[in-house]
Amino acid sequence: MAKFLVKKILAMIPMLLAISAMVFFALELTPTDPINYLISPDMASSAGNIEALRESLGLNDPAIIRYFRWLFNLIRGDFGYSIISGTSIREIIMLRLPATLELALVSLVLSTIIGIGIGLLSAINQNGWIDYVGRVMGVVGISIPQFFFGIVVIQIFAIQFGWLPFGSRMAPGQTAFFDRLHFMVLPAFTMAIAMTAALLRYTRNSMLDVLNKDYIKLARSKGIPEWKVYLKHAFRTALRPVLVILIFRLPILIGGSIVIESVFSWPGIGSVILSSISAGDYPVIMVTTLLVAAAILISSIFVDIATALLDPRVRFE
């Protein structure tokens, strides 16, 4: 397994390099200039010193030089600075990543528990009322866009009833985690709905598939208690495809959800990615996309490991 891991991690390096080069040169093709972005054309601007700023930031250098300069600095551990805000990217990540992590983690846990739980019960009670509820939840959760759900829950719970805040992550005097939990309810719930729906449907279908297998019939014929058949024999096998979905959601922990963060004014990495792309703030875009790419690649390694652990036929090769 150690050899497998080392091999996979080493394979990540050229992939990340290729991704960084692709992102950088793709950005070069877009007609967005971060310095021009600083000044709205709706206001008269002082154009003279803008060029000096561009020069001082090295933005007039050829793209290839800028790319390798950025890469060299990254290898040295220097993430650079945002062109738009001047804040160090390390600081941006330190400020925004916890917000993204806490929201994504809560949504992930919520959706995993509810999705797998209801999916399991739906399969066990196929065509029962819980199955109907689960199926409705599955269809509703998948077919309604997250932003629409977000707007609806804001309208109901924040504006109509005034029970919960309409957005943001904290308020003055409510900065400690438990004091600001109520800020997380609506975004976490909204984010969890779509995640739950997909998981629920996969769990249900996978369980139903497994429950029809011969070895389950054999287990039942041996007189093994029904709960043991479901949880020990069926669920373990049914879990494999579900686990793949679950692990591939891990990058959300790093990248956040642009839609959710935008609707709920949640100050996470997702909103940073969105605003930096609009502004052409390439140092921020490069580091954040690289982080997300690394998270995806690591998730893919986790999937391989989990598959091998759950299926004895699969080996670490």
Place this chain on the structure above:
Amino acid sequence: MKKRIAILMVLLLSLTLAACSTPTEPDPNGNGDQKDHVFYVTILTGDTTDKFPHLWNNRGAIFQVTTFRSLFLPNAELTEVKPDLASSYEISEDGLTVEVVMKDNLKWSDGQPLTAADVEFSIKTNLKAAVSNGIYTNAFTKIEGASAYKEGSADSISGLEVDGNKVTFTLTTPVGNFIQVLGQFAIYPKHKLENADPLELHNNDFWKLPVSNGMYKVTEFNSGNYFILELNEHYEGTKPKIEKIQVNFIADAIAAAQSNKLDFYNTNSTDQISELSKLSAYKATPVDILFYRYLIPNIKDATGKVNPTVNDVRVREAIIRAIDRKAIAESLYPSLAALSNAGVPLDHSAYNSSIDGYAYDPVKAKALLEEAGFDFSKTLKLRMYHTDQTSIDFMDAVAYYLGEVGITVDLAVFQGDATSELFQVRDYDFALKNLSAFGFEEWYGEYASTNANFRNILGGETAFDELIERLNASTEAAERAEILKELQVLEQELLYKLPLLQLKNVIFINNDRISVPSSVKFGNPWYNHDIQFEAWSFK
């Protein structure tokens, strides 16, 4: 089973209906947020959310005018000023010397003295700053020795002298609005910023918790969430009645208003105006400002390379005559828009009534196009950088009217940032542009051959230069009016910009919570002016 499903469906339907119904109005009995004595303001996310917004670019946000002051405080029209950090000023007869006397015993919010040295430092730094409104550069480069200082060939500005609490400006040429510009220019603390790189001053860490000189100071900055303003104990003026302002970084101002977490907001977005007008708590005050909405033609670049599609002035005239601007204004901007035929509004005393009103005349438009030999088989590239629905509807309407005279239009939103697309990439025939101007100098300044942006689409034409210079130097109202009338004639003759509409801005105040004295007159919300905030109070 069916019963359970029915119950579930009813529950879902009820919640959906609840979401679609009119929001709860703020409690008239003064419960909940009604008694929350914090004045709520918003900054829309998407802007920088980890620093207090630098003031040399945008100046007029309510949290900016209450934290930072200038030497003078302009009136709502931005034409007259009263003392603020300065106690008095004097302009020599030839307009070349301006003496400003500072008030005594001024202090920054950290207790450090605020002196004329801060004024000198701010002006010198501004000359080298990258992010700064053009009105400052235009005025300050007229100070004797400023250009040499800006270019780095001098260490000081010979025309900027400080003697005790007196600052003397010696100008190379009179600047008609010099005092008004000083009324906008926020003074920064030398003791905090003297080692900062002027080019990146807008991004300096100072802005994470700036030292201020206004009635409020920043006491807490929570990146991405909010910042708090509280009374500045070193402010020498009248103590405001509102003791705390909370500025929230949020995505949706309407949701904030519906949640009663918004006390002041300004917009010219018809969608937002419509939604906020539905809330009885909010009082709307439309404000006449110099906000232009116009089409710019991509005529020729700085090297003289011409775009034949729009080079003929008859084509440009045809375009403006083909658009029923009145119908668009009435349908998209009811009571918010006025027709614009030049840089001077129709109701302004300096408006030249002899100029063309560009009445909607598709027949004449078509005739002009034919006369100019316009190639109707060619697609006209119409572009915009605005993404709000009203602007999209606006341009859809423009495209429709152009289609009516036989022009095939390709309408799209720019992919990149506006400045790059408009003045560097320049892959368009006409583009929609807005300008929120401090004065007429800015509208006409776009025609100047030296304008770094417009010379890329107007080829650096010099036809306007002399009149613009005269306008910039003129201080007499009658003389300015005459120059403006001449400029209007010239701009119609050349039609380098196609004026469409001028838009008002609407100020919304939470009338259930906030009491604003009736004497308060609102002006352009992008610029500093006296809103008597010290007299505002909670109800």
